[in-house]
Amino acid sequence: MGLLDKLRTNMLTADGAMGTLLYSYGIDYCNEELNIERPEIIEKIHQDYIAAGADIIQTNTYGANAIKLERYGLENSVKEINEAAIQIAKRAAAPGGQFVLGTIGAIRGIRKSDATIEEIIQMVDGQAKHLLTGNPDGLLLETYYDFEELAATVTHLRKLTNTPIIAQVSMHDPGILQNGLSLNDALNQLDALGADVVGVNCRLGPFHTIQALEEVALPKNAFLSAFPNASLLDMEDGRLVYESEADYFGKAALLLREEGVRLIGGCCGTTPKHIEAAKKLIGHLPPLTAKVVTPKKPIIIREAEPNSHEPLHEKAQKERTIIVELDTPRHLDTTTFMEGATKLYDAGVDAVTMADNSLASPRISNMAMGSMLKLQNNIRPLAHITCRDRNLIGLQSHLMGLDALGIHDILAVTGDPTKVGDFPGATSVYDVSSLELIQLIKQLNEGISFSGKSLRKKANFSIAAAFNPNVRVLDRAVKRLEKKIECGADYFITQPVYTKEKIQEIYEATKHLTTPIFIGVMPLTNIRNSEFLHNEVPGIKLSEEVLARMRACGEDRARATAEGIQIAKELIDTAAELFNGIYIITPFFRYDMSLELIDHIKEIDGKKVRENSYV
Incomplete structure (x- = not known):
């Protein structure tokens, strides 16, 4: 049974953070390089999530594109790193038959000048083809703040492959993307572009992720996913930390299900304990097939007060x-x-x-x-x-x-x-x-x-x-x-x-x-x-x-x-x-x-x- 067939009738639990665990091991450099330098560490993390009950694991390839690898001098190792990653994940999943997703991370944040859409698509095309050689069960696009980048990526990948695509946006504030597009509209657009699963990940903890999804109707064709952070960030002894009890994350998974989410995983700060807690509470439940969304009263944006002077550019066009x-x-x-x-x-x-x-x-x-x-x-x-x-x-x-x-x-x-x-x-x-x-x-x-x-x-x-x-x-x-x-x-x-x-x-x-x-x-x-x-x-x-x-x-x-x-x-x-x-x-x-x-x-x-x- 394929991933999408399984999602039609089941709640599925994905794994949690990779970088959080690597950081806890004292590793603070290029995570993706470990696929070829220390594959046993990556495989151990996959196995820990599987032991916690994850139905799905994702490859350690979030930043495995030429643009992000260039900062480490590894831009010529894209093929080797991605192919190694899919092999490691497949090996870890083989005994239990877990699904494996090939992960592709966003390139842009708020800086569009980091890369043009053409450059991004070129990078995505190369990375995706290397991941697809390992026959993953799906491609996971995550942590996309720039909707233009995500829409272009989904469009390109849909032409490239029939493999299921999970497309996840990230928000600075609940329910709204950084370009002002509502989460509901964004997910509907991704659905129309051909994504099979649409959702959110990163930046927000469970509370705000649930809050954002309250305004989201069930998509016409796609399923919903959510991979929240463990909590909001905190500072402890000069280090950024996430403070969240695993039980709290598990209870949040139940609430995410009530918002129509069928695929639940974790992002920054989450560990196998968080995934175990979520699996325990939602693993035996069926997904919701209907949802009523009460539209919130729209916020009125007042027009600006007129300037006391004619704009300089308008005057300079005439005199x-x-x-x-x-x-x-x-x-x-x-x-x-x-x-x-x-x-x-x-x-x-x-x-x-x-x-x-x-x-x-x-x-x-x-x-x-x-x-x-x-x-x-x-x-x-x-x-x-x-x-x-x-x-x-x-x-x-x-x-x-x-x-x-x-x-x-x-x-x-x-x-x-x-x-x-x-x-x-x-x-x-x-x-x-x-x-x-x-x-x-x-x-x-x-x-x-x-x-x-x-x-x-x-x-x-x-x-x-x-x-x-x-x-x-x-x-x-x-x-x-x-x-x-x-x-x-x-x-x-x-x-x-x-x-x-x-x-x-x-x-x-x-x-x-x-x-x-x-x-x-x-x-x-x-x-x-x-x-x-x-x-x-x-x-x-x-x-x-x-x-x-x-x-x-x-x-x-x-x-x-x-x-x-x-x-x-x-x-x-x-x-x-x-x-x-x-x-x-x-x-x-x-x-x-x-x-x-x-x-x-x-x-x-x-x-x-x-x-x-x-x-």
């Missing part, structure tokens, strides 16, 4: 738009900053933009200074947000705070690495790249948190993305722009550009795009500043002509300032002809230089208006 960057102070005296920001705004700029600890050096929070600008002086702030300094928790909290303060203009950037800043030993977080951050901010605009649950109100962010045109092959940089547009970028802000030819090149390379681009212009102050920018600051390159002009000023500060402004004006002349958006970067709090450039832009636009009026 001249100027933003000026003014760094927040590296000390606690905010007098000069507030004075400069006020004068810049009074001069007619559309927004004052503030970096997020540029060059990885700590400054007063741009959220704090942006709030002061807005509330005290009615100045429109544009806050940069880097992926470097905050994990996902901090990023969402920070963005929610900005929305609550009414700061809706955002530049999403990856951020300079900490090694270039004041604290080279500090940790760079980089939970996500700027691409994922843009997507996540757009998700907030739909009223959905990073974890997928409702925020009860939509945010209203206008999202800028960075564009570095100072590269050897501009076409590659433009391809990255196009990816950022796909992720939801509303407009782009460039690194400072120092030749008219580069501005013209940017125009030719991007004129097919409708997304506005703000050309960055930063006046130079002296030759030392110029050489530092040219040689040491990532993403900035000066031409030999510009360096020569600044070098000719020598140590004459006034002459150097005047020359720096003149170079910037010449660049603005070209930029203003080709782009509506101008981005002025203020050097060293020298907002007087930025004010002169703003006046120059106003003169250009005024002259153009006068010329047009005579036509």
Whole structure:
């Protein structure tokens, strides 16, 4: 009798965690390598679960794909590791006739940039074919947070094989996936794609897994599965642990059955004792064949409050738009900053933009200074947000705070690495790249948190993305722009550009795009500043002509300032002809230089208006 035939009439118990037991044995490296280096350990764990009553065991292949094995230098051992795993599991199951599932784990978490769907399918195809050579009773897809990845994987595998497919999603919050899709809808979609068993595993303990499944109707064709963790995570003596009594897990298995689950196993923190307790209570019971789900009252997501200003990207599509960057102070005296920001705004700029600890050096929070600008002086702030300094928790909290303060203009950037800043030993977080951050901010605009649950109100962010045109092959940089547009970028802000030819090149390379681009212009102050920018600051390159002009000023500060402004004006002349958006970067709090450039832009636009009026 095959796996699916058995599930039609029986409750089945699967095994529990593999990594938890290996960790308890003092093994803390590539678990999958043990299939070829220490197969007796893996076989012993399989046997322990079988002795506990498991009807199903799964291969030790969760991370046995080329992408995950590469971190251990084992990317060329995919075939050997997977084929060994299926042989070990088959050998352990042979005496009792237990079913064997070939396990395939997810590649993506919240970072879509970890791998494209095409790369994932290539990895899955290779791993699945190696597992299928051992004739498993099914393929188990587990711990998929990214529904796009799981749907694509099920679709591909269904074309590849008729072997039963168990497809399991993982949730950050009960009942909802990280993209905002309800668990019920997700499982129905997997059913329609051809999965034979659909369910959930990992992240949540029994309580929240049961809670999530209360809202799930029985699928039309597929059976339901659940592999919860033993409990929520706890910290004990610096180690992550799961605290859950086996009896509690067994009682939870009974409740999972009441939600229509037919296949029950364990994930992180579970041991043979947990599986034994579950088997004892559900092994003799028939599965439920009908279930009534009472729909919960939907959570209303309120529309965002309208912005007090026209979004910058909308204005820049029609007319001249100027933003000026003014760094927040590296000390606690905010007098000069507030004075400069006020004068810049009074001069007619559309927004004052503030970096997020540029060059990885700590400054007063741009959220704090942006709030002061807005509330005290009615100045429109544009806050940069880097992926470097905050994990996902901090990023969402920070963005929610900005929305609550009414700061809706955002530049999403990856951020300079900490090694270039004041604290080279500090940790760079980089939970996500700027691409994922843009997507996540757009998700907030739909009223959905990073974890997928409702925020009860939509945010209203206008999202800028960075564009570095100072590269050897501009076409590659433009391809990255196009990816950022796909992720939801509303407009782009460039690194400072120092030749008219580069501005013209940017125009030719991007004129097919409708997304506005703000050309960055930063006046130079002296030759030392110029050489530092040219040689040491990532993403900035000066031409030999510009360096020569600044070098000719020598140590004459006034002459150097005047020359720096003149170079910037010449660049603005070209930029203003080709782009509506101008981005002025203020050097060293020298907002007087930025004010002169703003006046120059106003003169250009005024002259153009006068010329047009005579036509």
